[in-house]
Amino acid sequence: MRVLVTPTSLSRTPDAPALQTLRDEVGEVVLNPYGRPLTARELSDMLSGVDGVIAGLDDYSAEALEAADRLKVIARYGVGVDRVDLDAAASRGIVVTRTPGANALSVAELAIGLAFAVARGITVADAGVRAGGWPRIDGRELTGGTFGVVGFGAIGRLVAERARGVGMTPVAYDPFLPDAVFGDAGVERLDIDDLCRRSDVVSLHVPFTDGTRHLIDARRLGLLPAGAIVINTARGGLLDETAVRDALDRGTLFGAAVDAYETEPPSASPLVGHPRVVSTPHSGGHTREAVQRMTDQSIADLLAVLRGDGSPNAVSPTRP
Incomplete structure (x- = not known):
């Protein structure tokens, strides 16, 4: 064979x-x-x-x-x-x-790591020191915030556990699971719009389908609290990349981390190279x-x- x-x-x-x-x-x-x-x-x-x-x-x-x-x-x-x-x-x-x-554990750990990388501007600070500078980065703390998990399968549940472990309150959205799954995990179930309204960090863990294309679009980005962070370690196309760039440029979104892009490699993405975007090469697993x-x-x-x-x-x- x-x-x-x-x-x-x-x-x-x-x-x-x-x-x-x-x-x-x-x-x-x-x-x-x-x-x-x-x-x-x-x-x-x-x-x-x-x-x-x-x-x-x-x-x-x-x-x-x-x-x-x-x-x-x-x-x-x-x-x-x-x-x-x-x-x-x-x-x-x-x-x-x-x-x-x-690869659930691997992706979950990356999602949490990216949240800290964005919140503390780690990649920008690293690049500055490597270039001979000594930059001062205005970061933010995550402890005490709300971590929204979109998709509560194996990866989403591991992300929620780790978010709680670093002092955040996880909430989750998944229309396909029974209430018992959320109850067993001790995580509040929300619809996606309410999750966006309440979450300081939103992390995506759903498949890409016709129904999830641009799941986080300009309207839902507008629901996020000022200074929120968006993370995509799932599939390209879940984020409206142009809308994310607009929100970053307006200052309503603190930052984003993207491991999966609409086109890969993402040479044409409006997010690559933005100082408040951490980009990784679809490496979650x-x-x-x-x-x-x-x-x-x-x-x-x-x-x-x-x-x-x-x-x-x-x-x-x-x-x-």
Whole structure:
């Protein structure tokens, strides 16, 4: 059998033990040669004759999948499946899996770290000292504030726990969970507009869908308290980047941290380079520990499907 491996963090370590184990199981493993997520055209050129894919943040569009003459499984190395055309995959009998929870702790820790990086201007201070300066940064304290968690799945709940641990009061929004989930976590449930009105920090942890595109737009930015911070470690497109830039320029928003952009790399984003924006390269899941968990789980899912056993981590067009 032949398996394509596209995540950049795996492809740059071709001799990794996990990849050798995969070779032993399937025979041939083809690695992403580009050092970045693949376009639909590049995937189309590589999917012919492939039985399974360990998939990164590549464009698995219907057009790309037309070349998948033997493909049985796309095992996402991560949680989001917004870059996979689930309908097209299902129509071709391709099983799509993901690794829920594997990078939850890693993303949650980044979200909290970014909140402090913005609040204290850490990146600006660091750049100033590196350049030979000695800047004085007007930061702000987070203790005593309210931390709004948008999306209360595995990552959101870990973020809420850590926000409470640094002296903030977490509140959360998630329309798809029962009240008991919030009650068990000891977190007040709010609708998203009320969450925006009350939160000093808003952190996004929802998938990107037609319904969540620009979930935080100009109107909701206008609901935030003066001096609030917005963080996106989930998916590009959840934030209206132009509206965020306008709020920063007007001074109504203290700062923002963005790990996921509408276009990646985000060369055209109005937020990159702004002094009160901390930018990271979609690295929420990139810790050694999370990489190992995602690797192990995605390979296990891929092999299970190829053996005909199926996987509990499979998703469908109606249950993303």
